[in-house]
Amino acid sequence: MSKSNIRNIIGKFVKYGLPTLLSVGLCYVLFRDINFAEMYDFIVGECDFSWILASMALGVFSFWIRAIRWRIQLKALGISPPSRVMCYSIAGTYAVNLVLPRLGELWRCEYISRRQKAPFVSVLGSMVSERLADTVTVFLMLIATVIWAGSTISSFVEEYPEMFDKISGIVSSPLTYIAVVAVVAGIWLFFRLNRHRQWAVKLRQQLRELLGGFTSIFHMRKAWLWLILTVLLWGTYLSQMILCFEAFAPTREYMALHGPLIALVSFVLASLSMGVPSNGGIGPYQIALGFGIQFFVGASLSNVQCYSFATLVLGAQMLVTILCGLVSFAGIALDNRRQSRLAASA
Numbered sequence: 001m002s003k004s005n006i007r008n009i010i011g012k013f014v015k016y017g018l019p020t021l022l023s024v025g026l027c028y029v030l031f032r033d034i035n036f037a038e039m040y041d042f043i044v045g046e047c048d049f050s051w052i053l054a055s056m057a058l059g060v061f062s063f064w065i066r067a068i069r070w071r072i073q074l075k076a077l078g079i080s081p082p083s084r085v086m087c088y089s090i091a092g093t094y095a096v097n098l099v100l101p102r103l104g105e106l107w108r109c110e111y112i113s114r115r116q117k118a119p120f121v122s123v124l125g126s127m128v129s130e131r132l133a134d135t136v137t138v139f140l141m142l143i144a145t146v147i148w149a150g151s152t153i154s155s156f157v158e159e160y161p162e163m164f165d166k167i168s169g170i171v172s173s174p175l176t177y178i179a180v181v182a183v184v185a186g187i188w189l190f191f192r193l194n195r196h197r198q199w200a201v202k203l204r205q206q207l208r209e210l211l212g213g214f215t216s217i218f219h220m221r222k223a224w225l226w227l228i229l230t231v232l233l234w235g236t237y238l239s240q241m242i243l244c245f246e247a248f249a250p251t252r253e254y255m256a257l258h259g260p261l262i263a264l265v266s267f268v269l270a271s272l273s274m275g276v277p278s279n280g281g282i283g284p285y286q287i288a289l290g291f292g293i294q295f296f297v298g299a300s301l302s303n304v305q306c307y308s309f310a311t312l313v314l315g316a317q318m319l320v321t322i323l324c325g326l327v328s329f330a331g332i333a334l335d336n337r338r339q340s341r342l343a344a345s346a
Contacts, residue, residue: 038304039304039307039308039311042304042305042308043308043312046248046249046250047247047248047312048246048247048248049247050247051243051244051246051247052243052244052247052312052316054243055239055240055241055243055244055247055313055316056316056317056319056320058236058239058240058243059240059316059317059320059321060320060324061236062233062236062237062240063087063090063091063094063324064087065229065232065233065236066090066233067083067086067087067089067090068083068086068229069130069226069229069230069233070086070089070090070126070127070130071083071086072221072222072225072226072229073126073129073130073226074112074118074123074126075221076126076221077118077122077123077126078118079112079116079118079122079123080116081112081115081116084331084335085112085115085335086112087328088111088328088329088331088332088335089108089111089112089328090108090328091321091324091325091327091328092104092107092108092111092325092328092329092332093105093107093108094280094321094324094325095321095322095324095325095326095328095329096325097280098280098318098321098322098325101278101280105127105131106124108127109123109124109127111332115335115339133230134234137230137234138268138271138272141234141264141267141268141271142268142272145261145264145265145268148261148264149261149265237267237271238263238264238267240317241263241264241266241267241270241313242255242260242263244309244312244313244316245262245263245266247312248309250301250305251293251309254293254296254297254300254301258296262292262293262296265292265295265296266288266289266292266293267292268292269288269289269291269292270285270288270289270292272288273285273287273288273289280314280318280321281314282314285310285314286307286310286311286314287310289306289309289310289313289314290303290306290307290309290310293306293309293310294306
């Protein structure tokens with residue numbers, strides 16, 4: 001077997017196999033001491049599924065919001081896909097990510113660029129800027145959450161001082177910053193020494209196109225609408241979590257006690273967990289969401305109750321993703337057939 005084949009196999013394993021193994025491993029750690037019969041009894045006995053269905057309906061609505069928001073960015077690049085095509089791309093993205101983590105983002109860029117006969121790298125740049133905007137939004141929500149939950153965080157730190165001593169030690173260590181500077185300097189030096197090679201020249205050209213797509217966010221005609229849609233999108237996500245908290249009597253009681261803060265903390269932690277490469281967040285999402293609940297209630301709710309709640313929330317989201325993904329792929333097939341007929345008759 002040649003070295004290139006070995007590299008391809010390793011690359012595919014890192015992209016697709018490793019996230020799956022991570023999900024399986026985390027699920028094993030999460031559920032190895034969980035009684036599944038007890039989980040089932042808790043969900044069936046305590047859950048008001050009307051709230052879950054309402055949350056799922058909001059999930060469908062969030063796909064539409066994200067599609068319209070991205071369309072505004074693409075229009076700044078002179079790319080104007082129909083609204084239905086944008087909805088297909090977003091729903092399809094999340095469906096692909098369930099099977100092949102992170103590949104869905106590339107899939108939607110390829111689909112839009114091919115459908116609209118637009119440069120792939122420009123479309124990719126607009127997607128990157130959209131995702132960066134989401135990262136900034138989560139970061140701002142994290143700051144707001146830390147400020148709002150200050151007293152609760154202080155109590156938690158006092159209860160588990162060893163954990164935070166280790167984290168602060170890593171953050172304050174000079175070696176951490178030396179390592180970051182060394183990595184950045186090494187990357188810069190590598191590209192500097194190879195700047196005249198053909199692949200480096202081509203890479204610079206692609207980076208310029210990528211930057212053009214990325215900066216589309218600063219050239220939008222309806223920037224005010226884009227900002228409103230961003231707030232609406234993340235407000236919809238948070239509302240989904242609040243509705244899920246209303247679905248169970250125990251979580252509903254704690255939300256009545258702590259207000260929406262408990263749902264906000266759980267939501268922010270769950271959002272951060274989606275940065276972990278796994279299939280649809282399976283594993284990291286339940287751990288983060290369960291930790292967010294126990295952050296407030298301590299041992300008042302058992303692991304079974306917390307992780308039953310988290311698993312149902314994730315399961316409802318995945319069901320929406322699968323159903324919308326199937327509809328989107330059917331819509332894409334019909335649209336491709338329509339486009340082929342139009343091309344043949346032209």
